[in-house]
Amino acid sequence: MRHVLSVLVENEPGVLSRVVGLFSGRGFNIETLNVGPTLEDGLSLMTITTSGEEQIIEQITKQLRKLVTVVKVVDLTHLQSVEREMVLIKVNAEDERRAEVLRIADIFRCKVVDVSGNDLTLEITGDQGKIRAIVSLLQRFGIKEFARTGTVAMRRSMQVD
Secondary structure, three states, X not given: OEEEEEEEEEOOOOHHHHHHXXXXXXXXXXXXXXXXXXXXXXXXXXXXXXXXOXXXXXXXXXXXXXXXXXXXXXXXXXXXXXXXXXXXEEEEOOHHHHHHHHHHHHHOOOEEEEEOOOEEEEEEEEOHHHHHHHHHHHHHHOEEEEEEOOOEEEEOOOOOO
């Protein structure tokens, strides 16, 4: 099962290495990892997506909490949360197909961030379902390049049962 972990850490050298080492030491893959500073000085927020059984994820969460540089760990998997990912896609868009690519981009509320004679580069932001859907639609035009940030997530303020 896919899990999304929100990990608040001290912004110090070596923190990322310790967190990643904890995962690799137990043989678990990090599917995506995002790290950025918070509004509070000296703290950064990591969003880690991984897959595993509940029991294993619970062990990882407990081990993360034991790291001195980790302030807080929240498994967002069973909580209501907002997830987003940003993707840049360079797709073939020659003259006869450019309008169709632009129509798809408009439907998915993409931004065109670069244009050349034969291709368009689109910026897409959304959850995994939206990303999968547009990638699937654009594949028939020929995707030239693809860059993906990975998931960032935040717990919703209101938790409704």
